Amino acid sequence: MTLSAQLLTKRYGSTSGYEAVRGASLELQAGEFISIVGRTGSGKSTLLAVLGALTKPTAGKLLLDGADVWALSEEKRSIFRSRHVGFIFQFPSLLSNLTAVDNVAVPALLGCTMAVEAAYARASDLLARVGLGNRADAYPGSMSGGEQRRVVIARALINSPPLLLADEPTGDLDEDTEADIIDLLEQLHGSETFSFVLVSHNLDLAKHAQRIYEMRQGVLASIDLLPAVVDVEPRVRHFGPATVNVRPDLTVTAREPVRLGANLWGSVRPFLLGGAAVFASILVVDFGVAKYQEMQVRDRGARLAQLADMALSRLQADIQSVSDLGDGRYELAVYLWNVGSDTPIYVMSPEMHAYVQVGKFWQEVPLEPADSTSSGVLKIDGKLTYRYVFDARVKDFTQLLPNYMHVRFSDTMLVSPSSMPKGDVFERKDNFYVYLKPFDVADEVVLKRMKFSGKPPVWIPMPPH
Numbered sequence: 001m002t003l004s005a006q007l008l009t010k011r012y013g014s015t016s017g018y019e020a021v022r023g024a025s026l027e028l029q030a031g032e033f034i035s036i037v038g039r040t041g042s043g044k045s046t047l048l049a050v051l052g053a054l055t056k057p058t059a060g061k062l063l064l065d066g067a068d069v070w071a072l073s074e075e076k077r078s079i080f081r082s083r084h085v086g087f088i089f090q091f092p093s094l095l096s097n098l099t100a101v102d103n104v105a106v107p108a109l110l111g112c113t114m115a116v117e118a119a120y121a122r123a124s125d126l127l128a129r130v131g132l133g134n135r136a137d138a139y140p141g142s143m144s145g146g147e148q149r150r151v152v153i154a155r156a157l158i159n160s161p162p163l164l165l166a167d168e169p170t171g172d173l174d175e176d177t178e179a180d181i182i183d184l185l186e187q188l189h190g191s192e193t194f195s196f197v198l199v200s201h202n203l204d205l206a207k208h209a210q211r212i213y214e215m216r217q218g219v220l221a222s223i224d225l226l227p228a229v230v231d232v233e234p235r236v237r238h239f240g241p242a243t244v245n246v247r248p249d250l251t252v253t254a255r256e257p258v259r260l261g262a263n264l265w266g267s268v269r270p271f272l273l274g275g276a277a278v279f280a281s282i283l284v285v286d287f288g289v290a291k292y293q294e295m296q297v298r299d300r301g302a303r304l305a306q307l308a309d310m311a312l313s314r315l316q317a318d319i320q321s322v323s324d325l326g327d328g329r330y331e332l333a334v335y336l337w338n339v340g341s342d343t344p345i346y347v348m349s350p351e352m353h354a355y356v357q358v359g360k361f362w363q364e365v366p367l368e369p370a371d372s373t374s375s376g377v378l379k380i381d382g383k384l385t386y387r388y389v390f391d392a393r394v395k396d397f398t399q400l401l402p403n404y405m406h407v408r409f410s411d412t413m414l415v416s417p418s419s420m421p422k423g424d425v426f427e428r429k430d431n432f433y434v435y436l437k438p439f440d441v442a443d444e445v446v447l448k449r450m451k452f453s454g455k456p457p458v459w460i461p462m463p464p465h
């Protein structure tokens with residue numbers, strides 16, 4: 001895949017907010033391997049999030065295979081990201097209640113990019129190629145940091161993405177293991193032929209790339225270095241070479257198809273199993289974005305960690321209610337709750353969108369604030385509710401629960417400890433999911449297929465996913 005980044009800027013906060021990436025331009029040819037180095041806080045993770053279309057740039061253009069990804073609809077962009085971009089996050093982020101092979105297979109199962117047997121066969125093959133052929137049934141908790149990294153690499157490659165973005169894939173590993181992982185990525189890069197962007201704080205590792213860039217306070221510049229210094233003595237590898245070709249383990253492919261842990265999807269699981277195709281790439285992407293945000297938080301310095309803690313932990317947000325106003329119109333009430341309410345938290349320009357799932361896609365529906373509570377700067381020193389009215393007259397909606405619509409509310413807001421923030425602002429994104437009873441389906445019709453103690457509820461909250 002080719003990538004063309006043209007004067008990308010990412011600013012957190014208002015027009016006077018902090019520019020984490022400033023006018024970055026970059027051309028990546030199909031199959032090329034480049035690396036980006038830079039000090040902590042220089043904007044590497046932010047740039048990678050922009051290059052992978054996880055975060056929208058404030059200015060500039062991103063062309064992936066010539067397509068302007070931010071000109072695509074949200075649905076198309078989601079599918080594009082999940083099928084074409086593999087992400088290796090700074091921290092392993094494996095699902096602890098799934099085995100290694102399940103973890104690797106998840107993006108293929110949820111994205112429906114291949115049949116279940118093929119997904120497990122490829123997952124087993126990839127695990128063998130990263131030297132973990134005999135650990136397919138191990139749970140992440142029983143694996144070393146280096147092993148978990150290798151599972152993450154296998155997972156990022158399951159859908160054969162033409163572009164792989166790796167954010168400090170060796171972050172907290174010892175030097176030898178770090179070098180092993182980079183060797184492995186290089187070998188996979190040779191055999192799987194993806195375009196590859198590696199972010200690393202370690203210049204020696206970055207030197208393995210064909211070209212090296214440096215981030216300095218948000219500015220990206222290419223640096224000229226001699227090619228990688230080759231070790232005089234070949235190092236002993238700790239795991240099998242990437243070229244080992246292992247036949248897929250048929251006992252693995254014969255397992256129960258989708259063993260997504262109960263803890264993870266909770267009540268969603270039965271519907272996932274029933275119609276996995278429905279969620280498709282949507283889940284993978286949302287999960288990826290949420291994890292990415294979490295990783296960024298864990299990854300930044302103390303100042304940002306404090307800011308992030310305030311924005312993500314001290315400030316809770318959720319749906320309070322959804323009421324049926326008739327004729328397909330509903331009122332959505334969302335609360336923001338400052339749980340450690342001794343110091344106020346300021347929230348700016350919350351922007352809410354509502355989507356109804358139709359097939360594999362999310363169809364946006366009209367939504368507007370019910371009053372002026374949600375505009376301007378909101379001071380939160382307790383619990384604040386803000387309301388919207390949306391119109392959910394959608395035909396042919398997907399039914400994960402019989403007769404109910406699957407609705408997503410996406411909210412972006414800027415959070416700060418001060419009412420006139422400068423650099424101290426955090427961009428927070430939330431996705432809330434509910435089942436919604438369509439206005440034109442009679443209660444008796446719903447009750448024929450589902451049991452409720454009284455009338456069918458207008459909305460049923462879903463666990464985050």
Ligand SMILES: Nc1ncnc2c1ncn2[C@@H]1O[C@H](COP(=O)(O)OP(=O)(O)OP(=O)(O)O)[C@@H](O)[C@H]1O
Binds near residue numbers: 045301304428
């Ligand atoms: N969601 C956010 N909201 C507000 N500011 C942010 C957010 N994410 C990052 N920043 C700011 O942008 C700057 C760049 O952060 P980024 O995480 O991209 O740096 P980095 O180069 O990846 O650092 P590290 O090497 O520590 O991972 C930081 O100073 C941080 O304060």
Ligand SMILES: [Mg+2]
Binds near residue numbers: 044045046
């Ligand atoms: Mg980073």
